[in-house]
Amino acid sequence: MIGKLKGTIEEIGEDYALVDVHGVCYVAYCSARTLSKLGSVGEACILFIETYVREDQIRLFGFMAVLEREWFNLLQTVQGVGAKVALALLSTLTPSELANAIALQDRMSVSRAPGVGPKVAMRIVTELKNKVPAFAGEATNIGLKQDLGEGVASAPVSDAVSALTNLGYSREQAANAIAAAMKVAGDEADSAKLIRLGLRELSR
Structure with missing residues (x-):
C-alpha cells in the first residue's frame, strides 16, 4: 500500500495531481483545497496517500496533511458519503471548520459542499458528534x-x-x-x- 508520495508535480488537473516519483508518475485525486496549495508544475511536493484497491482499479487519494486524510476516512463512515463526497466536503471546509460545524450541529455549513443534501448533512453532524474531539485538529473549545x-x-x-x-x-x-x-x-x-x-x- 502507498502511504506517501514525494516527488515532482507533473500535471494538475481539475480533481487530481500527477506526481513524478523517480520517473514513475502517480495519479492522486485531491480536494480543490489541496490542489490549490500544492504548487506549480515542476515543483517538489509531498502528498499523504490513501490507497483504494478495487477488483477493477487501484485509486490514490492525496492530502497535504495526515489530519485531512483522517477526516477523509472518518467522513466515509457516514452512510451516503463516499470518496467523491468526502473530497467535496474537504474542498469546502477545512478540518477545523468541519469539527466546528459538527460540534455546533451546523447542518447548513456542511450542506454547502456539492453533493451533500439536507439528509446527508444531518447524518454527518449527528453520527460524528462524539468523534469530533479526536479529529478536531486546529479547532478549539x-x-x-x-x-x-x-x-x-x-x-x-x-x-x-x-x-x-x-x-x-x-x-x-x-x-x-x-x-x-x-x-x-x-x-x-x-x-x-x-x-x-x-x-x-x-x-x-
Missing part, C-alpha cells in the same frame, strides 16, 4: 461548542453567542469569541461581560 450544539450550554453563554450572531457574526465566530472570553472572565461570568469580551476578541 470543542466541548463548549458541543454544549451549544446540543442546547445544554449555560444561559449566559447561550445568550452571549446569540447576541453576537444577531450582530451579524457567524455562529462559529461567536462561539470562538465567547470561548476566548470565558478563559478571561471565568465560567461564572454573566452574559453582558461575555458579550463585551467577545466583541473585543472579534475586533482583533
Whole structure:
C-alpha cells in the first residue's frame, strides 16, 4: 500500500495531481483545497496517500496533511458519503471548520459542499458528534461548542453567542469569541461581560 508520495508535480488537473516519483508518475485525486496549495508544475511536493484497491482499479487519494486524510476516512463512515463526497466536503471546509460545524450541529455549513443534501448533512453532524474531539485538529473549545450544539450550554453563554450572531457574526465566530472570553472572565461570568469580551476578541 502507498502511504506517501514525494516527488515532482507533473500535471494538475481539475480533481487530481500527477506526481513524478523517480520517473514513475502517480495519479492522486485531491480536494480543490489541496490542489490549490500544492504548487506549480515542476515543483517538489509531498502528498499523504490513501490507497483504494478495487477488483477493477487501484485509486490514490492525496492530502497535504495526515489530519485531512483522517477526516477523509472518518467522513466515509457516514452512510451516503463516499470518496467523491468526502473530497467535496474537504474542498469546502477545512478540518477545523468541519469539527466546528459538527460540534455546533451546523447542518447548513456542511450542506454547502456539492453533493451533500439536507439528509446527508444531518447524518454527518449527528453520527460524528462524539468523534469530533479526536479529529478536531486546529479547532478549539470543542466541548463548549458541543454544549451549544446540543442546547445544554449555560444561559449566559447561550445568550452571549446569540447576541453576537444577531450582530451579524457567524455562529462559529461567536462561539470562538465567547470561548476566548470565558478563559478571561471565568465560567461564572454573566452574559453582558461575555458579550463585551467577545466583541473585543472579534475586533482583533
